[in-house]
Structure formats: structure tokens, C-alpha cells
Amino acid sequence: MSTQGAVLGSDGPQGREAWSPAAFYRDSLRLGISSYATLFYDAMDNLRDKHLTRLAVGGFLSWDRLVVKCAHSYFNALEIFFEHSFFLSAAYNLNRLHAGVDLRYFRSGITISNERVNSYQGGLSVVIFTRHVSLSLSSPSLIYTSDDTHHKASRVIKAGIHSSPNVFGSQGIIFEIEPQIDRPVRMTIAQEYSFSSQVSISFAVSGNPTQISLGITVTPGILTSAVSLVNHTELGWSKGVAVDYYR
Incomplete structure (x- = not known):
């Protein structure tokens, strides 16, 4: 959350996250479990007791040249709209080239209605x-493909350059292109710096819309915990916390 996906440090948690593509993983660890909770944006005056929240849990398995990830997340918007999403990703390691397939399934609806919409993505x-x-x-x-014939998914292409850990930390930049919208290009720049093997801080900024994020990650032992803040210039602050286990 704090690097907005732009940093892929081989000794950091970004490539290990269960909801990122399996092709992004480059580590010697064989097993990982990830979880996070996010509270989106500031409370609205007319709905101060309602929130936009997302909860997620998932994991990865790595053996030989194959990496498999799976994750489930639940999104609740003001107790009115909800969405379950399931993510499955598999990648093969060809030495320096990692290539993978990413599958997503979404089930959403209005809480007071029995109607549900099922959507499927492949990338x-x-x-x-x-x-x-x-x-x-x-x-x-x-x-x-979707049950809702009126809805079409945007075709998004992401291209990034990510540095390996160096004396200044780890850096990354992502260009996201979505041709169907009026302002189709979005850029994200991120920095992560480790004070030690147990403590690191991160920062990212992106445009269209403008978002600024920062966070701290602590690894006291076999667990990794992170706290993040993201500011959207029009919608306000989001807060997130994550706990991961790797072995």
C-alpha cells in the first residue's frame, strides 16, 4: 500500500504479497501468508458511522521454478455495496525471466438486494x-466476462522499472495506461529505505489522481507487520495495516 506496487525489493515484502502477480516473486522462501485491513478515506458528514473497508488474506507457495499465489478480499462500501474478489496467479521462473497468468473472480451486489453480479478477468x-x-x-x-452485459472492463497496461536494493534503498516507477479514459496515463514513483533488516520506511506519490502514501514496516522475527497511510487529494486519508508470515 505504501509503495503502491512500485517497489519490488528482493529482500522486502512487496513481491511476496499474495495479491500481487506471482511473476513478481523473486526470493528463496517457500511459503508465505499475508493479510491486511484498509479503512478508506475520511468519514463523510452525512454517514459518519459508515465506512469503506477492505479485508484480505492469502498466501503463496514456491517450489523449484513454479510460484502459485491465491488471495481473497472483501470490500464493503457504507454497508450498502459489497464485493468479494478471488485471485489466483501462477508463474514460471526461466532464470531472469518470470512469466505468469493472473485470474480474478468478482462477486458483488447491493446488501438489500438478492441480485449478484459475477465477473471474471484473465491477464x-x-x-x-x-x-x-x-x-x-x-x-x-x-x-x-460478466453477468452485467452493460459493464465492460477497462484494458489496463502497467509497465515498471524497479531497482534492486542499493545504498539508497529500493526505488521504482510505474506507468499505467488506460486508453478508455480521458487522462489515460498514470505514473507512480516510490522509495523504500531499510534502516536495518528489521525496520524500513517507504514513500510513494502518483498522479491522475494525486495520491501520496507513506508507511513503516517492522520485522521482529518470523512475522512482518506494516502500517500505511495514503492521502487522496479529493477524498482524504486511507489507513492500512498488514501482517505477514514467511518461512
């Missing part, structure tokens, strides 16, 4: 790892 992710930088290219919705 691809490719990452080229070198000694100093990594190059990523992904598109989450190359294939899309």
Missing part, C-alpha cells in the same frame, strides 16, 4: 530481473 504478467533493475509488464484484464 498476464512478465518480469525481467537483472542485477541492478527489474522490468515489469502486466495487464490484468486481457480477458473479461
